């Protein structure tokens with residue numbers, strides 16, 4: 017039997033949802049019939065609106081997806097102004113205040129505490145600068161990720177930005193591809209660094225070369241079926257197809273249609289294409305694609321560039337991300353700024369928008385490491401830019417522990433989360449900077465924290481993977497983390513192995529400190545990366561190197577942050593929640 | 609009156625009459641043998657994948673992990689609350705629970 021979600025989608029989905037959102041916004045939150053909440057909130061996701069968790073009823077998370085993370089001049093500032101005007105909650109976050117934007121691991125922006133009544137105006141303002149929230153969540157083409165410095169980088173082989181934009185234009189608001197069995201994540205890489213992270217996407221375009229009719233053509237090899245969620249991580253599989261830039265959109269459409277018609281609509285937990293790939297294997301997948309979903313002869317795979325992939329690859333040195341000052345092919349520079357856990361307060365975001373305008377072209381790009389990049393900065397402006405106050409905090413030269421930190425949304429807003437994440441990761445990073453010396457030769461060390469197995473922070477591809485759990489400490493349930501080690505992408509990607517389970521969250525910084533000390537002692541040489549060190553050892557040996565312990569690190573979030581309406585509120589009990597609320601913030605009394 | 613029961617947001621909730629009433633990420637106390645051999649077992653629920661009613665009892669199928677012995681498994685038909693006069697009354701995760709044996713009234 018098709019799931020409830022499939023029935024709701026059958027009744028109404030895609031662009032038809034817009035008019036209904038406008039109607040509810042006009043009439044107010046109360047206008048959504050009580051017995052249709054589940055159906056409408058599922059549909060709203062297609063327009064990038066995700067109802068926040070229990071205790072925060074009537075407030076929404078809104079996701080804005082610029083393809084490849086490219087925000088053209090003016091777009092970043094408009095988002096900041098929207099956040100300033102509409103993204104304010106009923107309580108403050110102790111680290112980030114009230115009003116901020118989140119840069120996500122799929123090169124999108126998330127805003128929180130959005131009220132339905134404000135959505136039409138927000139949509140209008142986004143559209144006025146060429147942005148949209150369409151398909152940012154829900155069962156269809158999500159934001160297309162790709163090299164965040166496409167067109168600006170010396171490592172580029174094929175123009176990933178052109179393809180990402182073409183795919184975006186073709187498959188957003190495209191009726192034939194609006195309603196897929198599940199989310200559909202696409203990545204386009206054009207460089208030899210692998211910064212599109214295709215391996216963990218449903219569909220990946222990767223740079224390649226192929227001899228066709230005696231000529232060397234640059235285009236893309238295709239991989240399918242990657243993803244990290246639900247304790248079932250998969251790397252995308254090579255389906256032995258090369259697409260020329262001219263064929264790429266048709267191949268993508270064929271694969272999307274194959275998924276549409278063959279993905280599991282009965283069971284949402286089995287619906288992602290990675291499970292279809294498990295069942296079919298790449299040969300049958302290719303055969304079906306060729307026979308039923310494209311009308312030209314597919315080329316076999318070309319010569320790829322994976323050997324040089326360095327992005328998130330767990331190497332001890334090298335650039336692997338876009339932080340810092342880098343020369344563009346045109347002689348200008350791009351400047352990558354570190355954003356700790358991806359969150360930028362509104363006031364600083366204005367300063368950043370000003371700096372991007374003043375010293376660069378005003379373009380701001382978003383990376384899959386939750387950072388931002390200013391492009392087109394003339395050489396003579398680089399020093400002035402670097403001396404701006406706001407770059408002290410959003411630094412092109414951050415400490416490796418800050419540079420390496422990624423955290424997902426967590427219990428602050430997310431329904432699935434088991435633990436608090438962003439504020440905790442900020443505290444971890446600060447404690448590590450103050451207390452732990454990195455071993456010589458280690459310039460990069462990635463710690464990724466996800467609140468649950470959905471893995472939005474991509475924990476499995478970090479040096480240290482942290483995943484939300486609980487444990488009992490002194491008889492009480494407390495927030496805890498599973499610790500995994502040694503994950504990374506690169507030519508031969510490897511997921512982290514889960515080595516220590518259910519470590520109380522206040523013992524994790526101590527565990528990382530001890531682990532690094534033990535690594536320094538036992539490694540072969542300064543040239544050996546942490547990932548190589550882990551790969552050489554059995555899990556049991558690694559477990560002995562972790563040694564969790566309490567330190568002077570203090571964790572204010574050990575209690576069940578999910579049982580609060582907002583973990584940082586003075587009165588945080590669910591019964592104290594001001595939600596649901598009218599557009600002006602007045603609470604709406606509930607019936608029970 | 610029939611109640612609307614379903615899992616929501618990829619297993620984050622049991623929704624009862626379009627209201628998110630039972631959340632994942634709570635630790636449930638289960639008697640020995642229901643999930644593992646710990647007595648009692650403290651089991652963190654990580655995701656719901658089904659729900660139904662058994663008489664007046666609302667039950668859920670979930671994936672969870674024991675915080676003591678580390679067993680990770682699915683658990684079928686965990687009672688998560690009752691319907692009293694048409695109203696859902698959630699059980700407390702801290703109270704010791706066992707799963708229902710009967711197969712009656714299954715909805716999925």
Ligand code: HEM
Nearest residue numbers: 077120121122124243244245425429430470471472617618
């Ligand atoms: C229905 C439950 C959800 C599931 C199963 C889920 C799962 C995922 C997964 C698997 C990823 C990407 C990891 C990868 O690259 O493979 C992701 C991305 C992300 N999710 Fe979730 N997620 C859920 C709900 C939420 C909610 C409620 C929020 C916030 C309110 C959230 C925030 C994010 C963010 C920030 C990202 C990365 C960015 C992006 O997609 O642009 N997720 N999610």
Ligand code: SF4
Nearest residue numbers: 424430433467468472
């Ligand atoms: S990893 Fe889990 S907790 Fe974190 S945002 Fe994703 S779904 Fe929420």
Ligand SMILES: [Zn+2]
Nearest residue numbers: 644646674677
């Ligand atoms: Zn046990």
